[in-house]
Amino acid sequence: MRLLFYFVPLFLLLLKCLFATGVKNITTDQSALLAFKLHVSDPRGVLANNWSISYPVCNWVGITCGARHRRVVAFYLSDMGLGGTIPPHLGNLSFLVYLNISHNHFHGHLPNELGQLRRLRVISLTNNELIGSIPSWIGALSKLRYLFLQNNSFIGPIPDSLFNLSRLQNLDIMYNMIDGSIPSRIGNLSRLMNLNFGYNNLQGMFASTSISSL
Numbered sequence: 001m002r003l004l005f006y007f008v009p010l011f012l013l014l015l016k017c018l019f020a021t022g023v024k025n026i027t028t029d030q031s032a033l034l035a036f037k038l039h040v041s042d043p044r045g046v047l048a049n050n051w052s053i054s055y056p057v058c059n060w061v062g063i064t065c066g067a068r069h070r071r072v073v074a075f076y077l078s079d080m081g082l083g084g085t086i087p088p089h090l091g092n093l094s095f096l097v098y099l100n101i102s103h104n105h106f107h108g109h110l111p112n113e114l115g116q117l118r119r120l121r122v123i124s125l126t127n128n129e130l131i132g133s134i135p136s137w138i139g140a141l142s143k144l145r146y147l148f149l150q151n152n153s154f155i156g157p158i159p160d161s162l163f164n165l166s167r168l169q170n171l172d173i174m175y176n177m178i179d180g181s182i183p184s185r186i187g188n189l190s191r192l193m194n195l196n197f198g199y200n201n202l203q204g205m206f207a208s209t210s211i212s213s214l
């Protein structure tokens with residue numbers, strides 16, 4: 001009981017310090033999402049009335065929150081006619097595990113801030129109009145299992161860091177303008193089950209193939 005007497009105020013003080021130094025919470029997620037909404041074009045008005053502060057973030061279309069911590073874990077806005085560039089604010093969704101914005105009209109570069117999303121397991125950017133090279137920060141997303149970049153306008157070589165993604169199971173970069181060669185380090189991706197490199201400018205053994213169950 002005496003211990004409790006000391007620890008409760010200490011604990012409250014600690015909490016207060018954490019908040020004062022700007023710990024992220026669902027409010028951070030909400031501002032990131034509102035910034036996204038402001039930034040992108042949404043001709044079908046999918047987000048217009050739905051992503052409103054009058055309703056809980058966790059009920060917004062395309063958004064799923066974690067059962068325990070109630071932070072945004074999934075961002076699923078595939079095929080909603082969205083366009084524009086991807087705003088850096090998405091990098092504030094620090095609990096994000098699943099990102100699927102496939103089949104839209106996003107263009108421009110991927111913002112570096114996405115490299116902060118260290119919990120990501122799935123990224124699908126399939127069928128957009130994204131440009132630039134595959135960023136090297138992708139190799140820092142050590143939990144990544146699925147990476148779908150199919151049918152964009154990515155250029156340049158596959159970054160070396162990508163071969164550090166030891167949990168990668170599915171890699172699809174088909175229909176881009178990726179060049180260079182496929183390094184032997186690809187053999188280090190021991191969990192890889194699906195690999196799709198076709199329709200790029202790659203050289204080497206696997207360059208035009210699609211490989212299942214390596």
Ligand SMILES: *[C@@H]1O[C@H](CO)[C@@H](O)[C@H](O)[C@H]1NC(C)=O
Nearest residue numbers: 019022023024025026027028
């Ligand atoms: C989130 O944190 C901020 C301070 O960083 C605080 O003002 C706000 O009340 C918190 N929101 C929730 C829902 O806990």
Ligand SMILES: *[C@@H]1O[C@H](CO)[C@@H](O)[C@H](O)[C@H]1NC(C)=O
Nearest residue numbers: 049050051055059060061062
């Ligand atoms: C927003 O969209 C979701 C999913 O379609 C729906 O469940 C929810 O009721 C909508 N909210 C509002 C306020 O329209």
Ligand SMILES: *[C@@H]1O[C@H](CO)[C@@H](O)[C@H](O)[C@H]1NC(C)=O
Nearest residue numbers: 028031032088089091092113
């Ligand atoms: C979210 O990210 C943006 C851009 O990366 C940054 O300027 C902003 O301060 C962040 N907001 C919060 C609430 O963390």
Ligand SMILES: *[C@@H]1O[C@H](CO)[C@@H](O)[C@H](O)[C@H]1NC(C)=O
Nearest residue numbers: 078100102122123124146148
């Ligand atoms: C992304 O969404 C599309 C459309 O619903 C779906 O077909 C695809 O399987 C999803 N990708 C992943 C990796 O979940």
Ligand SMILES: *[C@@H]1O[C@H](CO)[C@@H](O)[C@H](O)[C@H]1NC(C)=O
Nearest residue numbers: 104105127128129151152175
């Ligand atoms: C690639 O995406 C464009 C739209 O951005 C679409 O018209 C085209 O059919 C897609 N091609 C393939 C091979 O999926």
Ligand SMILES: *[C@@H]1O[C@H](CO)[C@@H](O)[C@H](O)[C@H]1NC(C)=O
Nearest residue numbers: 139140159160161162163164
């Ligand atoms: C890959 O990981 C190793 C060890 O974790 C690290 O030293 C190296 O810098 C990483 N390589 C790249 C290209 O990120």
Ligand SMILES: *[C@@H]1O[C@H](CO)[C@@H](O)[C@H](O)[C@H]1NC(C)=O
Nearest residue numbers: 163164184185186187188189
């Ligand atoms: C492949 O992985 C092994 C063991 O993790 C490591 O020792 C080796 O340096 C890696 N090879 C390359 C080319 O990254």
